[in-house]
Amino acid sequence: MKKIILFGALLGVATFALAEDAAVIDPPMEGSVTVQQGLDAWSRIHDVVSHPRCANCHTGPSDRPMWSGPSFGAPRQHGMNIRAGESRMGLEYLQCSSCHTTKDENWDNANAMPHAAPRVAMGWALAPMEAHWFGRTAEQICAQLRDPEQNGGRDMIELAEHLNHDLILHWAWAPGGGREPAPYSLQEHVDDLLDWGVAGMPCPQD
Amino acid sequence: MEVRVNGNTHEVDVSADMPLLWVLRDELGITGPKYGCGIAQCGACTVHVDGVAVRSCQLAVGDLAGGEVLTIEGLGTPDTLHAVQEAWIEHQVAQCGYCQSGQIMQAAALLDRTPAPSDDVIDAVMSGNLCRCGTYPRIRAAVKTAATKLQEV
Numbered sequence: 001m002k003k004i005i006l007f008g009a010l011l012g013v014a015t016f017a018l019a020e021d022a023a024v025i026d027p028p029m030e031g032s033v034t035v036q037q038g039l040d041a042w043s044r045i046h047d048v049v050s051h052p053r054c055a056n057c058h059t060g061p062s063d064r065p066m067w068s069g070p071s072f073g074a075p076r077q078h079g080m081n082i083r084a085g086e087s088r089m090g091l092e093y094l095q096c097s098s099c100h101t102t103k104d105e106n107w108d109n110a111n112a113m114p115h116a117a118p119r120v121a122m123g124w125a126l127a128p129m130e131a132h133w134f135g136r137t138a139e140q141i142c143a144q145l146r147d148p149e150q151n152g153g154r155d156m157i158e159l160a161e162h163l164n165h166d167l168i169l170h171w172a173w174a175p176g177g178g179r180e181p182a183p184y185s186l187q188e189h190v191d192d193l194l195d196w197g198v199a200g201m202p203c204p205q206d
Numbered sequence: 207m208e209v210r211v212n213g214n215t216h217e218v219d220v221s222a223d224m225p226l227l228w229v230l231r232d233e234l235g236i237t238g239p240k241y242g243c244g245i246a247q248c249g250a251c252t253v254h255v256d257g258v259a260v261r262s263c264q265l266a267v268g269d270l271a272g273g274e275v276l277t278i279e280g281l282g283t284p285d286t287l288h289a290v291q292e293a294w295i296e297h298q299v300a301q302c303g304y305c306q307s308g309q310i311m312q313a314a315a316l317l318d319r320t321p322a323p324s325d326d327v328i329d330a331v332m333s334g335n336l337c338r339c340g341t342y343p344r345i346r347a348a349v350k351t352a353a354t355k356l357q358e359v
């Protein structure tokens with residue numbers, strides 16, 4: 001793992017290391033999930049993607065992360081006039097990692113301090129523009145997620161693998177500092193995604 | 207563990223999760239970086255790590271991973287000030303001074319990356335550095351003067 005991270009750092013590219021708490025990707029048999037079960041799975045997926053731990057950094061065309069959720073009162077833009085820029089990492093302005101520093105992968109109480117900047121074992125960043133969750137409806141997000149043009153050309157397995165590799169996303173279930181975690185668990189979220197995929201990616205508006 | 211600060215190597219015997227700011231101030235006696243909040247809210251502790259502005263209260267010393275730390279003590283010398291320090295004196299930016307080492311380190315990092323920043327960029331980059339004395343207008347003016355100086359050399 002260290003070698004992968006080092007290699008990534010040398011190349012100057014984003015490093016995606018598989019975390020120890022990674023989920024198992026085990027899709028159900030083709031045809032074994034009904035459309036209704038797929039819609040139920042979608043509803044739980046929506047509970048996750050619309051949760052502040054996820055949506056706050058999925059702000060679409062805006063390069064401003066949001067602060068919202070039980071500890072924030074009314075939703076508002078991230079303090080300090082933060083702009084993530086086109087890089088989505090703040091390279092054009094103040095780097096996200098100036099405060100959201102990159103921690104060692106084995107350091108598990110790094111986010112114990114309330115109100116401090118969360119940190120993970122990869123460079124902090126805003127989600128890509130196409131992955132727009134904040135302020136959008138379940139129907140809109142569902143349509144986006146099943147459209148290869150808008151989901152990075154991923155099928156359901158690739159979506160699940162993507163969830164497994166993104167350590168910022170893993171943080172959503174263990175945010176520390178008194179923050180409310182995203183609902184369910186990473187494994188349940190991956191399972192729901194696979195069920196939804198096998199059911200044919202149904203959306204409430206179909 | 208070894209820590210590189212301002213071109214020197216120091217051996218420190220601390221736990222890996224100690225914030226870099228604590229190591230600088232309490233272990234090494236490098237007190238330019240200031241403690242304001244300890245939770246990334248004020249910017250008073252800003253230093254550079256491999257040229258990038260970092261809140262040293264948010265970086266565990268163990269996560270430095272061999273990075274080169276630069277504090278205000280290493281930015282310029284009294285004889286050869288950094289352009290940002292010169293501009294700060296010309297504009298008499300500081301009031302109480304507590305936030306200023308962080309402001310200067312943040313401004314220097316900004317100009318390294320963006321040699322001629324617009325007001326919009328200056329405001330976006332410098333907004334994470336609070337000044338309880340409200341020296342913001344002078345900070346913005348001094349950043350512009352420093353940018354001009356750096357382009358002349």
Ligand code: FES
Pocket residue numbers: 240241242243244245246247248249250251252261262263264
């Ligand atoms: S002391 Fe580090 S940001 Fe305030």
Ligand code: FES
Pocket residue numbers: 300301302303304305306336337338339340341
């Ligand atoms: S000069 Fe006093 S806090 Fe900035």
